[in-house]
Amino acid sequence: MREFQKLLQQDCLRDEPPFCASACPFNLDIRDFISKTQRGSFSTAFRLYQNTVGFPEIVAQICPAYCQNVCIRQERDESIALKKLEQASIAYTKNKRPNRYHLPKKRQKVAIIGAGLAGLGCALRLTARKYEVVIYEKTGQIGGGLKDLMTEEEYLPLIEEQFIHDKYQLYLNQRIETLDELEADAIFIATGQSGDHFGFENREGATEKKGVFFFGGQHPVEKLASGLSMAAAIEGYLKSDVMRDPVKPEPTRLKMDPESFPIQEPQINLTENAILTQEEAIAEAKRCLKCQCDACLRHCDLMKFYGKAPKRIEEEVEITIHPGTLDGDGTVATRLIATCNHCDVCKIVCPQGIDTGLFLLQSHRAMEEKGAMPWVFHEFWLRDMEFSNSEDAKIYSLAPGSTKANFMYVPGCRLGGSNPEYVKASYDYLLKEEKDTSLLLSCCGAPALWAGDIPLFDSVLADIKEAWQSFGQPQAIFACSTCQRIFKDHLPEIEGLSLYEFMDAKNFEPAGQVKEQLCVFDPCQAAGHAEMQKAVRNLAAKTGLIMEEKDDVIKCCGWGGQVQIANPRYFDGVVKSRSADSDLGFLTYCANCRDVFNADNKEAHHLLDLLFNLNIDEENKLKRRKTPGPALNRLHRRTLKRDLLEQFFGERWEMKKRNLKLYISDQLKKKLDKEMILPEDLEEVITQAENSGAKVVHSDGAFSAYLIIGQMTYWVKYRIKDDGFLLENAYCHRMSIGD
Amino acid sequence: MEKEKNNEELICFRCQIPLVLEKTFFNYLDHTFFTDIPTCPKCKQKYIPESLVKGRMAEVEKELEDK
Ligand code: SF4
Ligand code: SF4
Ligand code: SF4
Ligand SMILES: [Zn+2]
Numbered sequence: 015m016r017e018f019q020k021l022l023q024q025d026c027l028r029d030e031p032p033f034c035a036s037a038c039p040f041n042l043d044i045r046d047f048i049s050k051t052q053r054g055s056f057s058t059a060f061r062l063y064q065n066t067v068g069f070p071e072i073v074a075q076i077c078p079a080y081c082q083n084v085c086i087r088q089e090r091d092e093s094i095a096l097k098k099l100e101q102a103s104i105a106y107t108k109n110k111r112p113n114r115y116h117l118p119k120k121r122q123k124v125a126i127i128g129a130g131l132a133g134l135g136c137a138l139r140l141t142a143r144k145y146e147v148v149i150y151e152k153t154g155q156i157g158g159g160l161k162d163l164m165t166e167e168e169y170l171p172l173i174e175e176q177f178i179h180d181k182y183q184l185y186l187n188q189r190i191e192t193l194d195e196l197e198a199d200a201i202f203i204a205t206g207q208s209g210d211h212f213g214f215e216n217r218e219g220a221t222e223k224k225g226v227f228f229f230g231g232q233h234p235v236e237k238l239a240s241g242l243s244m245a246a247a248i249e250g251y252l253k254s255d256v257m258r259d260p261v262k263p264e265p266t267r268l269k270m271d272p273e274s275f276p277i278q279e280p281q282i283n284l285t286e287n288a289i290l291t292q293e294e295a296i297a298e299a300k301r302c303l304k305c306q307c308d309a310c311l312r313h314c315d316l317m318k319f320y321g322k323a324p325k326r327i328e329e330e331v332e333i334t335i336h337p338g339t340l341d342g343d344g345t346v347a348t349r350l351i352a353t354c355n356h357c358d359v360c361k362i363v364c365p366q367g368i369d370t371g372l373f374l375l376q377s378h379r380a381m382e383e384k385g386a387m388p389w390v391f392h393e394f395w396l397r398d399m400e401f402s403n404s405e406d407a408k409i410y411s412l413a414p415g416s417t418k419a420n421f422m423y424v425p426g427c428r429l430g431g432s433n434p435e436y437v438k439a440s441y442d443y444l445l446k447e448e449k450d451t452s453l454l455l456s457c458c459g460a461p462a463l464w465a466g467d468i469p470l471f472d473s474v475l476a477d478i479k480e481a482w483q484s485f486g487q488p489q490a491i492f493a494c495s496t497c498q499r500i501f502k503d504h505l506p507e508i509e510g511l512s513l514y515e516f517m518d519a520k521n522f523e524p525a526g527q528v529k530e531q532l533c534v535f536d537p538c539q540a541a542g543h544a545e546m547q548k549a550v551r552n553l554a555a556k557t558g559l560i561m562e563e564k565d566d567v568i569k570c571c572g573w574g575g576q577v578q579i580a581n582p583r584y585f586d587g588v589v590k591s592r593s594a595d596s597d598l599g600f601l602t603y604c605a606n607c608r609d610v611f612n613a614d615n616k617e618a619h620h621l622l623d624l625l626f627n628l629n630i631d632e633e634n635k636l637k638r639r640k641t642p643g644p645a646l647n648r649l650h651r652r653t654l655k656r657d658l659l660e661q662f663f664g665e666r667w668e669m670k671k672r673n674l675k676l677y678i679s680d681q682l683k684k685k686l687d688k689e690m691i692l693p694e695d696l697e698e699v700i701t702q703a704e705n706s707g708a709k710v711v712h713s714d715g716a717f718s719a720y721l722i723i724g725q726m727t728y729w730v731k732y733r734i735k736d737d738g739f740l741l742e743n744a745y746c747h748r749m750s751i752g753d
Numbered sequence: 754m755e756k757e758k759n760n761e762e763l764i765c766f767r768c769q770i771p772l773v774l775e776k777t778f779f780n781y782l783d784h785t786f787f788t789d790i791p792t793c794p795k796c797k798q799k800y801i802p803e804s805l806v807k808g809r810m811a812e813v814e815k816e817l818e819d820k
Pocket of ligand 2: 371
């Protein structure tokens with residue numbers, strides 16, 4: 015399972031430096047510098063800059079601004095004017111004296127050859143660490159190549175200022191002939207391209223000779239960076255006797271889509287010598303994106319909800335599955351694991367294609383196998399699947415009067431649950447187009463897959479496969495993109511296409527016209543299917559519908575993964591957030607998207623409403639249809655079976671007789687729907703109580719009784735009324751009464 | 754749905770005697786705990802009001818799910 019951790023370590027770009035910082039020879043922490051500037055905290059920005067570059071007032075003048083050449087903003091507007099921000103940090107900092115470090119004096123001595131910026135930078139760091147430093151310079155002045163960029167009067171005081179606390183010894187006009195003359199514990203050759211190289215090859219870092227280090231860089235700024243970083247390598251050697259190259263900034267692997275941020279032109283005076291006002295500097299800093307890979311965090315609802323990136327998620331999930339193997343902060347991710355919509359958004363938006371959702375699915379399975387996933391997160395949905403796949407609702411059949419099948423219609427379980435007419439009308443159409451279209455009406459097993467119950471999932475798949483084989487291995491036609499996805503991933507031998515592509519290819523002519531404008535809401539499982547998306551738009555256009563497109567990647571309506579019980583607050587937030595994507599109503603082609611939105615008072619219509627003229631009034635307007643609650647959804651599936659058998663197969667089908675007659679007020683019905691309590695379960699509670707007498711009598715004469723169904727305990731308060739029972743109240747709890 | 758009547762007298766239908774508060778154990782996700790619940794002293798028939806279910810019990814359930 016730690017494969018995902020390895021994958022993240024190798025491929026995830028979250029910890030990659032921004033473009034600018036990786037081009038900066040000093041590896042300045044530009045995101046931090048920017049944050050400080052954004053807050054108007056110029057002196058802390060300056061401190062960071064000073065500690066990084068050594069001679070801030072020199073670098074801010076002469077640096078060629080490597081960062082600005084690679085800033086991603088230039089692909090949209092203008093690079094962030096970092097150099098000007100650095101100059102501003104200097105201009106608005108009063109106390110620029112370097113920090114003083116109180117460290118014990120070191121006994122070791124370092125000799126530096128060359129008083130250019132490489133040598134001076136190295137000396138600055140090492141003297142601050144309290145080493146004894148001697149610089150030998152063959153000319154009569156310090157600064158090296160700096161003199162071509164600034165005057166001595168300008169730079170000498172700026173160098174001196176940084177050495178006010180700790181001094182070095184300087185020997186001018188002192189040419190070193192051989193290293194043997196030097197009495198030192200370490201030597202840094204910082205002589206520049208044209209200077210003496212003492213027989214060493216021109217390569218920055220630790221040389222093959224113990225204690226001797228060699229400078230790098232072309233421009234004085236690069237040399238300074240080399241000297242600063244070399245000081246750390248030299249100190250490392252002095253402490254541990256190991257020769258190592260200094261750490262250098264690595265090229266970043268960061269990838270960012272310039273389209274992912276808006277254009278924002280700079281509002282500052284860009285002329286060479288102008289110093290920004292504080293306001294200008296803050297505004298300019300605010301244009302900086304503080305580049306860091308956050309594609310998944312920006313798009314994934316789960317990561318947004320928890321405020322956690324994949325690495326953090328991986329750690330917490332790992333601790334949750336294997337408690338005790340690691341000491342974490344004790345955060346348990348059980349609910350997080352059960353919150354994933356399995357919408358693929360993370361994988362689609364990740365520049366590295368990292369599939370956090372798949373990791374969460376596997377983790378869910380691991381938790382389920384250990385018995386550590388609370389049963390309640392999925393029991394309702396698993397029972398619902400059981401119902402869809404029971405004699406009450408399922409039909410597996412060749413077309414009426416057929417002995418073979420070229421096609422197999424797979425409407426899925428939720429389409430008919432939403433509205434039985436969707437399935438009846440579409441099957442009617444398919445039979446007219448292809449009279450040998452067989453019917454596979456059931457649940458594809460997604461609830462078991464999402465619950466991590468793999469044996470159960472496999473048994474559903476086996477059942478489907480057997481039917482398909484008995485039909486003669488026809489091609490599948492899917493009305494539900496979740497079914498289609500499940501088949502593609504787990505029953506790849508069954509080829510298929512969406513109902514919408516089929517209809518589009520057959521040049522379907524819709525039954526009526528609509529005068530409406532809707533925003534197209536592609537279901538998350540349609541994300542990879544450009545053909546399906548196109549077919550849907552072609553078909554909808556034929557009805558006269560005016561379509562608006564969403565300005566976002568395809569995201570889940572909230573339904574995916576059936577996370578509603580595991581994390582109701584998350585679920586509500588996702589539905590609300592999607593609803594806000596457009597002021598218009600939605601056109602979708604997934605029954606779950608349709609139902610989820612309408613249940614939350616967001617108008618949404620199924621494409622089949624338009625195509626088969628199912629909810630259109632005389633004025634060609636679409637009628638709003640409420641979302642059936644769990645009880646009605648089941649009833650729809652029952653009547654669908656009855657009607658299909660009667661209408662197409664000429665069979666009479668008796669729906670299972672309800673045991674009892676229940677009287678339920680509308681208000682109570684609403685409550686039951688909301689709490690996902692099925693009246694048929696309550697019938698069982700009452701039947702059992704009436705048979706056994708195990709009930710209590712309230713002072714007003716009503717009865718209360720309970721029964722455990724599945725693992726849930728259901729309570730009913732009721733009275734006997736005429737030929738049935740009047741329900742007064744019902745509720746359920748997850749914990750069970752012990753003995 | 755309705756206001757819970759406090760201290761309402763509840764009668765066990767089978768034994769026709771009033772329920773009394775009795776220490777009752779609950780199990781959830783491999784944890785056990787107890788509280789006092791109206792219980793028939795004879796046949797142990799229980800009654801749990803909705804207020805307890807939606808209140809303290811729901812809280813404990815949620816806590817255990819996050820454990
Ligand atoms: S936008 Fe900011 S963080 Fe990104 S490359 Fe430019 S300066 Fe660096
Ligand atoms: S599958 Fe969807 S909800 Fe799950 S982690 Fe990926 S983006 Fe987030
Ligand atoms: S999108 Fe997320 S998972 Fe992918 S590289 Fe970026 S931070 Fe890492
Ligand atoms: Zn009793």
